[in-house]
Amino acid sequence: MPHAAIPITLDERLAELCVPPARLRTSPIPGTATLSDLVDANTHQSPLCELVDGCLVAKTMGFPESVVAGTILFLLKTYTRETNSGIVSAPDGMFELFPNLVRGPDVAYIARDRLPEGKVPQDAYPQLAPNLAVEVLSPSNTKLEMARKRREYFHAGVQQVWLVDIRNRSVAVYTSSVEFQVLEEYETLTAESILPGLSIRVAEMFADLD
Numbered sequence: 452m453p454h455a456a457i458p459i460t461l462d463e464r465l466a467e468l469c470v471p472p473a474r475l476r477t478s479p480i481p482g483t484a485t486l487s488d489l490v491d492a493n494t495h496q497s498p499l500c501e502l503v504d505g506c507l508v509a510k511t512m513g514f515p516e517s518v519v520a521g522t523i524l525f526l527l528k529t530y531t532r533e534t535n536s537g538i539v540s541a542p543d544g545m546f547e548l549f550p551n552l553v554r555g556p557d558v559a560y561i562a563r564d565r566l567p568e569g570k571v572p573q574d575a576y577p578q579l580a581p582n583l584a585v586e587v588l589s590p591s592n593t594k595l596e597m598a599r600k601r602r603e604y605f606h607a608g609v610q611q612v613w614l615v616d617i618r619n620r621s622v623a624v625y626t627s628s629v630e631f632q633v634l635e636e637y638e639t640l641t642a643e644s645i646l647p648g649l650s651i652r653v654a655e656m657f658a659d660l661d
Contacts, residue, residue, distance in 0.1 A: 469595035476507035548607035556584035580607040
């Protein structure tokens with residue numbers, strides 16, 4: 452006779468998600484949320500949520516972080532307009548990386564050859580992985596959460612992840628979930644393997660904060 456599944460506690464769920472309690476939505480019951488629940492929550496409530504292991508997890512971004520994300524989006528959009536190489540999505544652009552896993556990078560770049568028939572997907576949460584995922588770190592982002600996100604991104608097919616730290620004014624450029632280079636404000640960021648010819652002074656990302 453099969454044994455009944457042992458219910459997971461809220462603390463255990465939070466430990467798996469690696470996020471502070473305030474960011475976990477309790478309705479629907481954590482562990483039972485579906486893609487439809489995510490669509491409903493993001494249509495009628497704020498802040499935006501991601502779907503992780505059947506849980507709705509709120510994304511958090513303060514005003515300074517949103518300013519920096521906007522600048523990065525502008526810099527990448529300028530590049531894509533000049534090269535016609537792909538498209539750039541904003542913080543509310545989300546991707547269904549795997550079943551029961553929807554992530555929304557603060558900024559993302561998707562090359563044209565990854566787009567279905569080369570066109571912008573019409574789905575609310577397209578089933579594809581961007582080439583580049585950019586996360587602007589907020590105070591509520593834990594190290595464990597970001598480590599988990601990196602593993603998920605690269606497992607899904609993301610080629611680079613940028614973790615942008617506005618407090619230290621630096622960018623950690625990850626080429627795998629564990630391999631990275633930290634660029635300081637005075638250095639220049641390039642991404643030749645996915646964005647040939649791109650050149651961004653790290654200081655440009657934070658210029659509006661001054």
